[in-house]
Amino acid sequence: MPARPSENRASFSAKLPLSRHQVDRDYLAREREDLFPALLGDESTRILPVSKGRALFRTDTSLQLLPPSAIPPQAELVYLGLSLADDADEPVGTPILAALLTDEQASEVATDEQWGNLRMFATGLSDRDAGLATEALAIANWHASHRFSPRTGRPLRSVKGGWVRVDTDDGHEIFPRTDPAIIVGVTDADDRLLLGSNALWEKNRYSLLAGFVEPGESLEQAVEREIFEESGVRVTDAEYLGSQPWPFPASLMVGFRARVDDVDPGTLEPDGAEIIDLRWFTREELAAEAGDTVILPGRSSIARAIIEDWYGSEIAD
Incomplete structure (x- = not known):
């Protein structure tokens, strides 16, 4: 293990x-x-x-x-x-x-x-x-x-x-602008990790849930809102892990982990627009399926780092 x-x-x-x-x-x-x-x-x-x-x-x-x-x-x-x-x-x-x-x-x-x-x-x-x-x-x-100027068009x-x-x-x-986006390793009471499949991906590609921070919103608020909007799950105890620039084209990915709210966990259900499937994974399940029935994020991404941080080591794929 x-x-x-x-x-x-x-x-x-x-x-x-x-x-x-x-x-x-x-x-x-x-x-x-x-x-x-x-x-x-x-x-x-x-x-x-x-x-x-x-x-x-x-x-x-x-x-x-x-x-x-x-x-x-x-x-x-x-x-x-x-x-x-x-x-x-x-x-x-x-x-x-x-x-x-x-x-x-x-x-x-x-x-x-x-x-x-x-x-x-x-x-x-x-x-x-x-x-x-x-x-x-x-x-x-x-x-x-x-x-061109956004004010005058010149x-x-x-x-x-x-x-x-x-x-x-x-x-x-x-001046240059960077768009902050949160990305979250969500775990439940059994320490399973929540991964979702985006509508634009192959059906067996899974990653962490993520989204852009809205104006007037803290990073922690964005974590709670985005996870609920995409999965129906309510989370608490957002913990900052680290950040990585993602120049594709202009993002800063801010990594968190959070856990399902024990009092009000919500109901697991993909939003059906951006996220079309959601799965809870144990470490054994993810190790068994990675590279076969489940495609994980690339190793250059913070998503991969957060997943492997939860797993405890690199995952072969």
Whole structure:
């Protein structure tokens, strides 16, 4: 029987692939008006190209960072910060930019096979590369969806190292936004775990219940509301576990566990719209079915980490 879940939250956070980082974001440098000319004029600067939600990979376990001369001159840039990894090819302190490339620019830089999906390769990346890819893709998604002012419809210009977009007519600044979402490992009195199947998935794919935090709502309130809305189950004692950025396109997944309310447990019933099936699993049942009749979330997700935290070890699939 697997060991019971550790109470060490630091240990849990270490299991989250996209929460790793070895980059100093060096935010004060974003104020420099000569930041990009200075960095592009230094061939020791390294640039991570991103395009269409993908990053440039050298191998399955490492990103491909390029010198400034390898990047199309009209590419939109974002300053990611300074490398802190002493085991990387680049020395500690190396400045790193992201280049947000159009389709045409991406084809000039690399073949299609060299572009990789972070969800697929996150677990094999180093701490630095996982952090770089997550940061770069998240900010690239924000730029793609904020080309125009939500107030006036006028075009916005990227400033301050790519971390602000400004309306050049009235000076109004738009800053990056992240959408918080809760994701919850719900257990009952018998310590069984509740998993649900989403209407958009294969019928045998199961994961934890999750949902976005609404305006004016605390994280704990969102836990109680979302679980009830999707499953009919009422929960209590929401306990924070850890969080992981999820740049697909702009979420922060905030992990909790909670238990069914002993006084008012509700009635287990999927909402029928988003969730079409719900199941309680013992550890033995999940281990027996994982990878066979039940498909679990990928190892890059916080859902997988919470499930295995409850289980007590990794689950083979």
